[in-house]
Amino acid sequence: MMRPAHVESVAETFRMLGAQTRVRILDGLGEGELCVGDIAKAVGMSESAVSHQLRLLRTFRLVRVRREGRQAYYAVDDHHILELLNQARTHVEEGS
Amino acid sequence: MMRPAHVESVAETFRMLGAQTRVRILDGLGEGELCVGDIAKAVGMSESAVSHQLRLLRTFRLVRVRREGRQAYYAVDDHHILELLNQARTHVEEGS
DNA sequence: TGAACGTATGAGCAAGCGTTCATATATTAA
DNA sequence: TTAATATATGAACGCTTGCTCATACGTTCA
Numbered sequence: 001m002m003r004p005a006h007v008e009s010v011a012e013t014f015r016m017l018g019a020q021t022r023v024r025i026l027d028g029l030g031e032g033e034l035c036v037g038d039i040a041k042a043v044g045m046s047e048s049a050v051s052h053q054l055r056l057l058r059t060f061r062l063v064r065v066r067r068e069g070r071q072a073y074y075a076v077d078d079h080h081i082l083e084l085l086n087q088a089r090t091h092v093e094e095g096s
Numbered sequence: 097m098m099r100p101a102h103v104e105s106v107a108e109t110f111r112m113l114g115a116q117t118r119v120r121i122l123d124g125l126g127e128g129e130l131c132v133g134d135i136a137k138a139v140g141m142s143e144s145a146v147s148h149q150l151r152l153l154r155t156f157r158l159v160r161v162r163r164e165g166r167q168a169y170y171a172v173d174d175h176h177i178l179e180l181l182n183q184a185r186t187h188v189e190e191g192s
Numbered sequence: 193t194g195a196a197c198g199t200a201t202g203a204g205c206a207a208g209c210g211t212t213c214a215t216a217t218a219t220t221a222a
Numbered sequence: 223t224t225a226a227t228a229t230a231t232g233a234a235c236g237c238t239t240g241c242t243c244a245t246a247c248g249t250t251c252a
Binding site: 013 | 104107108111114115116118123124126174176177179180183184185186190
Binding site: 035036037047048050051052054055067069070071072 | 227228229230231
């Protein structure tokens with residue numbers, strides 16, 4: 001059985017992955033880092049909405065930022081996140 | 097890039113995993129099937145609340161039921177679900 | 193048949209979420 | 223300095239979520 005503190009963090013991580021827009025953002029970042037404007041174009045959302053979602057993803061350590069001039073380049077924080085996405089996609093594709 | 101239909105299903109799956117109570121339920125089911133009353137005791141929730149959550153987990157195919165007399169025995173639907181939990185726990189334990 | 197038990201469901205409500213819009217901050221260019 | 227650009231933030235609003243409480247359903251036993 002999982003430790004209570006872990007239950008909370010695990011649920012938080014999944015909660016971050018539990019919205020289409022954030023899945024699309026992370027999926028877009030799968031190829032490599034992107035700046036906010038490019039993410040917004042890629043997922044078809046306003047830059048403001050993207051920025052709000054990136055803040056959540058940052059807070060819960062699913063992405064990290066690298067600032068360069070006036071741009072902020074975001075990347076998936078660690079390989080486990082992309083593996084979670086892949087695993088879930090496999091689950092979905094297998095239709096069970 | 098992920099197909100739009102998959103994005104939706106993947107997000108749905110994660111959304112189901114994104115609540116402490118459901119994580120605890122699934123974690124409890126990791127050892128094997130349990131009936132509703134035993135799940136309720138294990139996670140310290142009312143049977144009604146557990147039943148509501150199990151319905152969600154059933155609807156999105158994270159668990160399956162086997163009815164036997166007046167009990168309903170729930171089990172994790174497939175191994176990917178437990179692997180997702182393990183992967184997320186690893187992510188959390190590594191502290192990054 | 194009737195009562196008891198295990199589970200499921202519907203309504204209702206407080207809390208949380210995800211967006212938009214307006215505004216603020218930081219950096220670069222003129 | 224001022225203007226333009228890229229990003230971040232706060233408030234507000236409608237929608238969703240997760241619970242409780244009451245009730246209903248299906249099964250077993252007397």
